[in-house]
Amino acid sequence: MGSSSKTQPYFVFMSYDPEYERLRADRSKRGAHEVDLYVSRKHDQVLATTLEPGTYNKTCSLVIVDGFAVEITDDQANVLRSAKGVRVVDKNEQLP
Numbered sequence: 327m328g329s330s331s332k333t334q335p336y337f338v339f340m341s342y343d344p345e346y347e348r349l350r351a352d353r354s355k356r357g358a359h360e361v362d363l364y365v366s367r368k369h370d371q372v373l374a375t376t377l378e379p380g381t382y383n384k385t386c387s388l389v390i391v392d393g394f395a396v397e398i399t400d401d402q403a404n405v406l407r408s409a410k411g412v413r414v415v416d417k418n419e420q421l422p
Contacts, residue, residue, distance in 0.1 A: 331399055332399065333399055334397065334398070334400070334417060335385070335396075335397055335417070335418035336396055336403050336415055336416060337388075337395055337415075337416045337418055338369075338372075338394050338396060338415050339412075339414040339415075340369075340372075340392045340393060340411055340412060340413055343392060346392050361389055362389055365392060369384065369393075372406075372409055372411060372412065377398070381399075383397040384396045385397065403415045403417070
């Protein structure tokens with residue numbers, strides 16, 4: 327079993343999204359709730375359409391930067407890098 331089949335924590339950051347920016351600019355309580363829902367759904371959809379179900383574990387959506395944390399393999403990270411709307415896929419390096 328090589329290192330490419332072991333899941334590791336990654337951060338995924340999305341490309342500029344005008345709908346995200348519009349929702350984020352709405353400072354009301356409803357706006358904050360809507361942006362949370364929108365971002366979480368969008369991130370779930372990127373994963374669902376890019377990777378095999380059950381092979382990854384999204385740990386959280388990061389609303390402030392339109393990104394998310396996910397546990398995936400190195401191979402899956404490479405697949406995500408070419409997914410539509412994904413800007414950066416970065417390994418979350420654990421400090422010693």
